[in-house]
Amino acid sequence: MNKAYSLEFEVNMLLEAILFRYGYDFRHYARASLERRVLNRVQLSELNSVSDMIPKIMHDPSFFNLFLKDMSITVTEMFRDPFVFKKIRESVFTQLKTYSRVNIWHAGCATGEEVYSMAIMLKEEGLLKRTQIYATDFNNHSLEIAAKGIYPAGKIKLFTENYLNSGGTKSFADYYQAKYECAKLTESLKEHITFANHNLIKDQVFAQMHLVMCRNVLIYFDQNLQNRVLNLFEQSLIHRGFLILGDKESLDFSTVKDSFDKYQYPERIYRRSAYV
Structure with missing residues:
Protein backbone atom coordinates (compact mmCIF):
# COMPACT_ATOMS: atom_id res chain seq x y z
CA MET A 1 0.00 0.00 0.00
CA SER A 72 -12.87 25.36 12.66
CA ILE A 73 -9.70 27.45 12.71
CA THR A 74 -10.51 30.62 10.79
CA VAL A 75 -8.71 33.87 10.12
CA THR A 76 -11.10 36.60 11.15
CA GLU A 77 -11.11 40.14 12.48
CA MET A 78 -13.51 43.01 12.97
CA PHE A 79 -14.48 44.69 9.70
CA ARG A 80 -12.25 42.28 7.79
CA ASP A 81 -11.98 43.53 4.19
CA PRO A 82 -13.28 47.00 5.07
CA PHE A 83 -14.35 47.68 1.47
CA VAL A 84 -16.93 44.89 1.80
CA PHE A 85 -18.41 46.35 4.96
CA LYS A 86 -18.41 49.81 3.41
CA LYS A 87 -20.41 48.48 0.46
CA ILE A 88 -22.85 46.76 2.85
CA ARG A 89 -23.33 50.07 4.66
CA GLU A 90 -23.77 52.12 1.50
CA SER A 91 -25.70 49.70 -0.69
CA VAL A 92 -27.30 46.80 1.18
CA PHE A 93 -28.50 48.82 4.17
CA THR A 94 -30.31 51.18 1.80
CA GLN A 95 -32.54 48.23 0.87
CA LEU A 96 -32.84 46.82 4.40
CA LYS A 97 -34.15 50.16 5.65
CA THR A 98 -37.34 49.57 3.66
CA TYR A 99 -38.33 46.70 6.01
CA SER A 100 -39.99 47.12 9.40
CA ARG A 101 -38.10 44.11 10.77
CA VAL A 102 -34.79 42.66 9.56
CA ASN A 103 -33.32 39.19 10.14
CA ILE A 104 -29.62 38.51 9.51
CA TRP A 105 -27.87 35.15 9.66
CA HIS A 106 -24.11 34.98 10.15
CA ALA A 107 -23.36 31.37 9.22
CA GLY A 108 -20.00 30.06 10.43
CA CYS A 109 -19.54 33.07 12.71
CA ALA A 110 -16.39 31.63 14.37
CA THR A 111 -15.36 33.84 17.31
CA GLY A 112 -17.81 36.61 16.43
CA GLU A 113 -15.73 39.53 15.21
CA GLU A 114 -17.71 40.03 12.00
CA VAL A 115 -21.00 39.68 13.88
CA TYR A 116 -20.15 42.59 16.16
CA SER A 117 -18.90 44.55 13.14
CA MET A 118 -22.34 44.17 11.59
CA ALA A 119 -24.04 45.19 14.84
CA ILE A 120 -21.95 48.36 15.03
CA MET A 121 -22.86 49.35 11.48
CA LEU A 122 -26.53 48.61 12.08
CA LYS A 123 -26.43 50.79 15.19
CA GLU A 124 -24.86 53.69 13.35
CA GLU A 125 -27.38 53.43 10.51
CA GLY A 126 -30.38 53.31 12.87
CA LEU A 127 -31.21 49.69 12.02
CA LEU A 128 -30.08 47.71 15.07
CA LYS A 129 -33.25 48.14 17.13
CA ARG A 130 -35.36 46.49 14.42
CA THR A 131 -32.83 43.79 13.54
CA GLN A 132 -32.28 40.29 14.93
CA ILE A 133 -28.90 38.73 14.19
CA TYR A 134 -28.51 34.94 14.35
CA ALA A 135 -24.83 34.01 14.69
CA THR A 136 -24.13 30.31 14.29
CA ASP A 137 -21.21 27.91 14.25
CA PHE A 138 -20.69 24.18 14.87
CA ASN A 139 -17.89 24.83 17.36
CA ASN A 140 -19.16 25.53 20.88
CA HIS A 141 -15.76 26.80 22.01
CA SER A 142 -15.80 29.48 19.30
CA LEU A 143 -19.38 30.38 20.22
CA GLU A 144 -18.39 30.86 23.86
CA ILE A 145 -15.69 33.33 22.84
CA ALA A 146 -18.14 35.11 20.52
CA ALA A 147 -20.83 35.40 23.20
CA LYS A 148 -18.38 36.99 25.64
CA GLY A 149 -17.23 39.59 23.11
CA ILE A 150 -13.78 39.85 24.70
CA TYR A 151 -10.74 40.12 22.42
CA PRO A 152 -7.01 40.73 22.88
CA ALA A 153 -6.22 44.41 23.36
CA GLY A 154 -3.40 44.04 20.85
CA LYS A 155 -5.94 43.66 18.05
CA ILE A 156 -7.72 46.96 18.74
CA LYS A 157 -5.39 49.03 16.54
CA LEU A 158 -6.21 46.83 13.52
CA PHE A 159 -9.91 46.75 14.38
CA THR A 160 -9.95 50.56 14.62
CA GLU A 161 -8.24 50.98 11.25
CA ASN A 162 -10.67 48.57 9.63
CA TYR A 163 -13.63 50.34 11.23
CA LEU A 164 -12.54 53.73 9.88
CA ASN A 165 -11.84 52.32 6.41
CA SER A 166 -15.30 50.71 6.37
CA GLY A 167 -16.97 54.09 6.79
CA GLY A 168 -17.36 54.21 10.56
CA THR A 169 -19.02 57.43 11.68
CA LYS A 170 -17.97 57.55 15.35
CA SER A 171 -14.97 56.72 17.50
CA PHE A 172 -14.35 52.98 17.65
CA ALA A 173 -13.45 53.48 21.33
CA ASP A 174 -17.17 54.05 21.97
CA TYR A 175 -17.77 50.34 21.42
CA TYR A 176 -15.40 48.70 23.89
CA GLN A 177 -13.92 48.93 27.36
CA ALA A 178 -10.23 48.18 27.79
CA LYS A 179 -9.15 46.25 30.87
CA TYR A 180 -5.76 44.67 31.46
CA GLU A 181 -4.82 42.83 28.25
CA CYS A 182 -8.35 42.63 26.85
CA ALA A 183 -11.03 44.74 25.22
CA LYS A 184 -14.66 43.95 26.02
CA LEU A 185 -17.29 45.06 23.54
CA THR A 186 -20.24 46.98 24.96
CA GLU A 187 -23.20 44.92 26.14
CA SER A 188 -25.67 46.95 24.07
CA LEU A 189 -24.28 45.38 20.89
CA LYS A 190 -25.30 41.92 22.14
CA GLU A 191 -28.97 42.76 22.76
CA HIS A 192 -29.98 41.87 19.21
CA ILE A 193 -27.61 38.91 18.69
CA THR A 194 -28.49 35.26 19.29
CA PHE A 195 -25.53 32.86 19.29
CA ALA A 196 -26.45 29.24 18.53
CA ASN A 197 -24.89 25.95 17.51
CA HIS A 198 -25.74 25.08 13.92
CA ASN A 199 -24.07 22.58 11.63
CA LEU A 200 -24.26 23.59 7.96
CA ILE A 201 -23.66 19.99 6.94
CA LYS A 202 -26.80 18.55 8.50
CA ASP A 203 -29.02 21.21 10.12
CA GLN A 204 -31.97 23.01 8.55
CA VAL A 205 -32.72 26.51 7.30
CA PHE A 206 -33.07 29.72 9.24
CA ALA A 207 -36.27 30.98 7.64
CA GLN A 208 -37.17 34.50 6.52
CA MET A 209 -33.66 35.97 6.46
CA HIS A 210 -33.12 39.32 4.77
CA LEU A 211 -29.35 38.82 4.70
CA VAL A 212 -27.14 35.75 4.99
CA MET A 213 -23.43 36.33 5.54
CA CYS A 214 -21.06 33.38 5.19
CA ARG A 215 -17.55 34.48 4.33
CA ASN A 216 -14.58 32.14 3.83
CA VAL A 217 -16.39 28.98 4.93
CA LEU A 218 -17.33 27.39 1.60
CA ILE A 219 -13.67 27.24 0.54
CA TYR A 220 -13.24 24.34 2.98
CA PHE A 221 -16.04 22.27 1.36
CA ASP A 222 -16.07 20.15 -1.77
CA GLN A 223 -18.47 21.02 -4.61
CA ASN A 224 -21.28 18.75 -3.40
CA LEU A 225 -21.27 20.20 0.08
CA GLN A 226 -21.01 23.75 -1.26
CA ASN A 227 -24.17 23.14 -3.29
CA ARG A 228 -25.95 21.70 -0.27
CA VAL A 229 -25.10 24.75 1.84
CA LEU A 230 -25.90 27.26 -0.89
CA ASN A 231 -29.32 25.67 -1.37
CA LEU A 232 -29.80 26.03 2.38
CA PHE A 233 -29.04 29.74 2.12
CA GLU A 234 -31.36 30.18 -0.86
CA GLN A 235 -34.22 28.56 1.06
CA SER A 236 -33.49 30.73 4.10
CA LEU A 237 -33.65 34.04 2.24
CA ILE A 238 -36.74 36.09 1.59
CA HIS A 239 -37.54 37.20 -1.96
CA ARG A 240 -34.79 39.65 -3.01
CA GLY A 241 -32.73 38.84 0.11
CA PHE A 242 -28.94 39.24 0.13
CA LEU A 243 -26.14 36.65 0.30
CA ILE A 244 -22.55 37.68 1.04
CA LEU A 245 -19.64 35.29 0.46
CA GLY A 246 -15.86 35.50 0.81
CA ASP A 247 -13.61 36.92 -1.89
CA LYS A 248 -12.47 33.47 -3.07
CA GLU A 249 -16.02 32.11 -3.17
CA SER A 250 -18.56 32.31 -5.99
CA LEU A 251 -21.93 31.06 -7.17
CA ASP A 252 -20.68 30.70 -10.75
CA PHE A 253 -20.53 26.89 -10.79
CA SER A 254 -23.23 26.19 -8.21
CA THR A 255 -26.73 24.77 -8.61
CA VAL A 256 -28.22 28.05 -7.33
CA LYS A 257 -26.41 30.29 -9.81
CA ASP A 258 -29.59 31.24 -11.68
CA SER A 259 -31.42 32.09 -8.46
CA PHE A 260 -29.17 35.08 -7.70
CA ASP A 261 -28.06 38.31 -9.31
CA LYS A 262 -24.57 39.73 -8.83
CA TYR A 263 -25.55 42.80 -6.83
CA GLN A 264 -22.05 44.06 -5.97
CA TYR A 265 -19.73 41.47 -7.43
CA PRO A 266 -16.19 42.48 -6.43
CA GLU A 267 -17.49 42.35 -2.85
CA ARG A 268 -19.26 39.01 -3.51
CA ILE A 269 -22.68 40.44 -2.59
CA TYR A 270 -25.53 38.55 -4.30
CA ARG A 271 -29.27 39.15 -4.29
CA ARG A 272 -32.02 36.65 -4.91
CA SER A 273 -33.26 37.14 -8.43
CA ALA A 274 -36.56 38.85 -9.12
CA TYR A 275 -37.31 36.18 -11.72
CA VAL A 276 -37.13 33.11 -9.47
Whole structure:
Protein backbone atom coordinates (compact mmCIF):
# COMPACT_ATOMS: atom_id res chain seq x y z
CA MET A 1 0.00 0.00 0.00
CA ASN A 2 1.59 3.30 -1.04
CA LYS A 3 1.83 6.20 1.39
CA ALA A 4 -0.80 8.41 -0.29
CA TYR A 5 -3.34 5.58 -0.43
CA SER A 6 -2.60 4.65 3.18
CA LEU A 7 -3.27 8.23 4.32
CA GLU A 8 -6.51 8.40 2.32
CA PHE A 9 -7.68 5.09 3.82
CA GLU A 10 -6.79 6.10 7.40
CA VAL A 11 -8.47 9.50 7.07
CA ASN A 12 -11.59 7.86 5.64
CA MET A 13 -11.73 5.50 8.61
CA LEU A 14 -11.27 8.43 10.99
CA LEU A 15 -14.11 10.41 9.40
CA GLU A 16 -16.43 7.39 9.54
CA ALA A 17 -15.61 6.94 13.23
CA ILE A 18 -16.40 10.61 13.92
CA LEU A 19 -19.69 10.37 12.05
CA PHE A 20 -20.67 7.19 13.91
CA ARG A 21 -19.64 8.45 17.37
CA TYR A 22 -20.57 12.14 17.29
CA GLY A 23 -22.75 12.70 14.20
CA TYR A 24 -20.36 15.21 12.60
CA ASP A 25 -19.85 14.58 8.90
CA PHE A 26 -16.55 15.91 7.57
CA ARG A 27 -16.46 13.58 4.56
CA HIS A 28 -17.19 16.41 2.11
CA TYR A 29 -14.62 18.87 3.37
CA ALA A 30 -11.99 19.92 0.82
CA ARG A 31 -9.59 17.02 1.02
CA ALA A 32 -6.20 18.74 0.98
CA SER A 33 -7.14 21.15 3.76
CA LEU A 34 -8.73 18.38 5.85
CA GLU A 35 -5.69 16.11 5.56
CA ARG A 36 -3.35 18.95 6.58
CA ARG A 37 -5.37 19.58 9.72
CA VAL A 38 -5.59 15.89 10.59
CA LEU A 39 -1.82 15.43 10.20
CA ASN A 40 -1.20 18.55 12.25
CA ARG A 41 -3.28 17.06 15.08
CA VAL A 42 -1.31 13.81 14.82
CA GLN A 43 1.90 15.77 15.27
CA LEU A 44 0.62 18.02 18.08
CA SER A 45 -0.70 15.03 20.01
CA GLU A 46 2.56 13.09 19.44
CA LEU A 47 0.80 10.16 17.77
CA ASN A 48 2.42 7.78 15.32
CA SER A 49 -0.31 7.78 12.69
CA VAL A 50 -3.82 8.87 11.78
CA SER A 51 -4.99 5.41 12.81
CA ASP A 52 -3.86 6.15 16.36
CA MET A 53 -6.38 8.99 16.45
CA ILE A 54 -9.35 6.69 15.97
CA PRO A 55 -9.50 5.07 19.45
CA LYS A 56 -8.82 8.46 21.07
CA ILE A 57 -11.65 10.02 19.07
CA MET A 58 -14.00 7.17 19.94
CA HIS A 59 -13.33 7.11 23.68
CA ASP A 60 -12.18 10.61 24.62
CA PRO A 61 -14.66 13.47 23.96
CA SER A 62 -12.07 16.03 25.09
CA PHE A 63 -9.76 14.85 22.29
CA PHE A 64 -12.64 15.17 19.83
CA ASN A 65 -13.12 18.76 20.99
CA LEU A 66 -9.48 19.41 20.09
CA PHE A 67 -10.19 18.02 16.64
CA LEU A 68 -13.24 20.28 16.32
CA LYS A 69 -11.07 23.30 17.11
CA ASP A 70 -8.62 22.19 14.43
CA MET A 71 -11.42 21.94 11.89
CA SER A 72 -12.87 25.36 12.66
CA ILE A 73 -9.70 27.45 12.71
CA THR A 74 -10.51 30.62 10.79
CA VAL A 75 -8.71 33.87 10.12
CA THR A 76 -11.10 36.60 11.15
CA GLU A 77 -11.11 40.14 12.48
CA MET A 78 -13.51 43.01 12.97
CA PHE A 79 -14.48 44.69 9.70
CA ARG A 80 -12.25 42.28 7.79
CA ASP A 81 -11.98 43.53 4.19
CA PRO A 82 -13.28 47.00 5.07
CA PHE A 83 -14.35 47.68 1.47
CA VAL A 84 -16.93 44.89 1.80
CA PHE A 85 -18.41 46.35 4.96
CA LYS A 86 -18.41 49.81 3.41
CA LYS A 87 -20.41 48.48 0.46
CA ILE A 88 -22.85 46.76 2.85
CA ARG A 89 -23.33 50.07 4.66
CA GLU A 90 -23.77 52.12 1.50
CA SER A 91 -25.70 49.70 -0.69
CA VAL A 92 -27.30 46.80 1.18
CA PHE A 93 -28.50 48.82 4.17
CA THR A 94 -30.31 51.18 1.80
CA GLN A 95 -32.54 48.23 0.87
CA LEU A 96 -32.84 46.82 4.40
CA LYS A 97 -34.15 50.16 5.65
CA THR A 98 -37.34 49.57 3.66
CA TYR A 99 -38.33 46.70 6.01
CA SER A 100 -39.99 47.12 9.40
CA ARG A 101 -38.10 44.11 10.77
CA VAL A 102 -34.79 42.66 9.56
CA ASN A 103 -33.32 39.19 10.14
CA ILE A 104 -29.62 38.51 9.51
CA TRP A 105 -27.87 35.15 9.66
CA HIS A 106 -24.11 34.98 10.15
CA ALA A 107 -23.36 31.37 9.22
CA GLY A 108 -20.00 30.06 10.43
CA CYS A 109 -19.54 33.07 12.71
CA ALA A 110 -16.39 31.63 14.37
CA THR A 111 -15.36 33.84 17.31
CA GLY A 112 -17.81 36.61 16.43
CA GLU A 113 -15.73 39.53 15.21
CA GLU A 114 -17.71 40.03 12.00
CA VAL A 115 -21.00 39.68 13.88
CA TYR A 116 -20.15 42.59 16.16
CA SER A 117 -18.90 44.55 13.14
CA MET A 118 -22.34 44.17 11.59
CA ALA A 119 -24.04 45.19 14.84
CA ILE A 120 -21.95 48.36 15.03
CA MET A 121 -22.86 49.35 11.48
CA LEU A 122 -26.53 48.61 12.08
CA LYS A 123 -26.43 50.79 15.19
CA GLU A 124 -24.86 53.69 13.35
CA GLU A 125 -27.38 53.43 10.51
CA GLY A 126 -30.38 53.31 12.87
CA LEU A 127 -31.21 49.69 12.02
CA LEU A 128 -30.08 47.71 15.07
CA LYS A 129 -33.25 48.14 17.13
CA ARG A 130 -35.36 46.49 14.42
CA THR A 131 -32.83 43.79 13.54
CA GLN A 132 -32.28 40.29 14.93
CA ILE A 133 -28.90 38.73 14.19
CA TYR A 134 -28.51 34.94 14.35
CA ALA A 135 -24.83 34.01 14.69
CA THR A 136 -24.13 30.31 14.29
CA ASP A 137 -21.21 27.91 14.25
CA PHE A 138 -20.69 24.18 14.87
CA ASN A 139 -17.89 24.83 17.36
CA ASN A 140 -19.16 25.53 20.88
CA HIS A 141 -15.76 26.80 22.01
CA SER A 142 -15.80 29.48 19.30
CA LEU A 143 -19.38 30.38 20.22
CA GLU A 144 -18.39 30.86 23.86
CA ILE A 145 -15.69 33.33 22.84
CA ALA A 146 -18.14 35.11 20.52
CA ALA A 147 -20.83 35.40 23.20
CA LYS A 148 -18.38 36.99 25.64
CA GLY A 149 -17.23 39.59 23.11
CA ILE A 150 -13.78 39.85 24.70
CA TYR A 151 -10.74 40.12 22.42
CA PRO A 152 -7.01 40.73 22.88
CA ALA A 153 -6.22 44.41 23.36
CA GLY A 154 -3.40 44.04 20.85
CA LYS A 155 -5.94 43.66 18.05
CA ILE A 156 -7.72 46.96 18.74
CA LYS A 157 -5.39 49.03 16.54
CA LEU A 158 -6.21 46.83 13.52
CA PHE A 159 -9.91 46.75 14.38
CA THR A 160 -9.95 50.56 14.62
CA GLU A 161 -8.24 50.98 11.25
CA ASN A 162 -10.67 48.57 9.63
CA TYR A 163 -13.63 50.34 11.23
CA LEU A 164 -12.54 53.73 9.88
CA ASN A 165 -11.84 52.32 6.41
CA SER A 166 -15.30 50.71 6.37
CA GLY A 167 -16.97 54.09 6.79
CA GLY A 168 -17.36 54.21 10.56
CA THR A 169 -19.02 57.43 11.68
CA LYS A 170 -17.97 57.55 15.35
CA SER A 171 -14.97 56.72 17.50
CA PHE A 172 -14.35 52.98 17.65
CA ALA A 173 -13.45 53.48 21.33
CA ASP A 174 -17.17 54.05 21.97
CA TYR A 175 -17.77 50.34 21.42
CA TYR A 176 -15.40 48.70 23.89
CA GLN A 177 -13.92 48.93 27.36
CA ALA A 178 -10.23 48.18 27.79
CA LYS A 179 -9.15 46.25 30.87
CA TYR A 180 -5.76 44.67 31.46
CA GLU A 181 -4.82 42.83 28.25
CA CYS A 182 -8.35 42.63 26.85
CA ALA A 183 -11.03 44.74 25.22
CA LYS A 184 -14.66 43.95 26.02
CA LEU A 185 -17.29 45.06 23.54
CA THR A 186 -20.24 46.98 24.96
CA GLU A 187 -23.20 44.92 26.14
CA SER A 188 -25.67 46.95 24.07
CA LEU A 189 -24.28 45.38 20.89
CA LYS A 190 -25.30 41.92 22.14
CA GLU A 191 -28.97 42.76 22.76
CA HIS A 192 -29.98 41.87 19.21
CA ILE A 193 -27.61 38.91 18.69
CA THR A 194 -28.49 35.26 19.29
CA PHE A 195 -25.53 32.86 19.29
CA ALA A 196 -26.45 29.24 18.53
CA ASN A 197 -24.89 25.95 17.51
CA HIS A 198 -25.74 25.08 13.92
CA ASN A 199 -24.07 22.58 11.63
CA LEU A 200 -24.26 23.59 7.96
CA ILE A 201 -23.66 19.99 6.94
CA LYS A 202 -26.80 18.55 8.50
CA ASP A 203 -29.02 21.21 10.12
CA GLN A 204 -31.97 23.01 8.55
CA VAL A 205 -32.72 26.51 7.30
CA PHE A 206 -33.07 29.72 9.24
CA ALA A 207 -36.27 30.98 7.64
CA GLN A 208 -37.17 34.50 6.52
CA MET A 209 -33.66 35.97 6.46
CA HIS A 210 -33.12 39.32 4.77
CA LEU A 211 -29.35 38.82 4.70
CA VAL A 212 -27.14 35.75 4.99
CA MET A 213 -23.43 36.33 5.54
CA CYS A 214 -21.06 33.38 5.19
CA ARG A 215 -17.55 34.48 4.33
CA ASN A 216 -14.58 32.14 3.83
CA VAL A 217 -16.39 28.98 4.93
CA LEU A 218 -17.33 27.39 1.60
CA ILE A 219 -13.67 27.24 0.54
CA TYR A 220 -13.24 24.34 2.98
CA PHE A 221 -16.04 22.27 1.36
CA ASP A 222 -16.07 20.15 -1.77
CA GLN A 223 -18.47 21.02 -4.61
CA ASN A 224 -21.28 18.75 -3.40
CA LEU A 225 -21.27 20.20 0.08
CA GLN A 226 -21.01 23.75 -1.26
CA ASN A 227 -24.17 23.14 -3.29
CA ARG A 228 -25.95 21.70 -0.27
CA VAL A 229 -25.10 24.75 1.84
CA LEU A 230 -25.90 27.26 -0.89
CA ASN A 231 -29.32 25.67 -1.37
CA LEU A 232 -29.80 26.03 2.38
CA PHE A 233 -29.04 29.74 2.12
CA GLU A 234 -31.36 30.18 -0.86
CA GLN A 235 -34.22 28.56 1.06
CA SER A 236 -33.49 30.73 4.10
CA LEU A 237 -33.65 34.04 2.24
CA ILE A 238 -36.74 36.09 1.59
CA HIS A 239 -37.54 37.20 -1.96
CA ARG A 240 -34.79 39.65 -3.01
CA GLY A 241 -32.73 38.84 0.11
CA PHE A 242 -28.94 39.24 0.13
CA LEU A 243 -26.14 36.65 0.30
CA ILE A 244 -22.55 37.68 1.04
CA LEU A 245 -19.64 35.29 0.46
CA GLY A 246 -15.86 35.50 0.81
CA ASP A 247 -13.61 36.92 -1.89
CA LYS A 248 -12.47 33.47 -3.07
CA GLU A 249 -16.02 32.11 -3.17
CA SER A 250 -18.56 32.31 -5.99
CA LEU A 251 -21.93 31.06 -7.17
CA ASP A 252 -20.68 30.70 -10.75
CA PHE A 253 -20.53 26.89 -10.79
CA SER A 254 -23.23 26.19 -8.21
CA THR A 255 -26.73 24.77 -8.61
CA VAL A 256 -28.22 28.05 -7.33
CA LYS A 257 -26.41 30.29 -9.81
CA ASP A 258 -29.59 31.24 -11.68
CA SER A 259 -31.42 32.09 -8.46
CA PHE A 260 -29.17 35.08 -7.70
CA ASP A 261 -28.06 38.31 -9.31
CA LYS A 262 -24.57 39.73 -8.83
CA TYR A 263 -25.55 42.80 -6.83
CA GLN A 264 -22.05 44.06 -5.97
CA TYR A 265 -19.73 41.47 -7.43
CA PRO A 266 -16.19 42.48 -6.43
CA GLU A 267 -17.49 42.35 -2.85
CA ARG A 268 -19.26 39.01 -3.51
CA ILE A 269 -22.68 40.44 -2.59
CA TYR A 270 -25.53 38.55 -4.30
CA ARG A 271 -29.27 39.15 -4.29
CA ARG A 272 -32.02 36.65 -4.91
CA SER A 273 -33.26 37.14 -8.43
CA ALA A 274 -36.56 38.85 -9.12
CA TYR A 275 -37.31 36.18 -11.72
CA VAL A 276 -37.13 33.11 -9.47
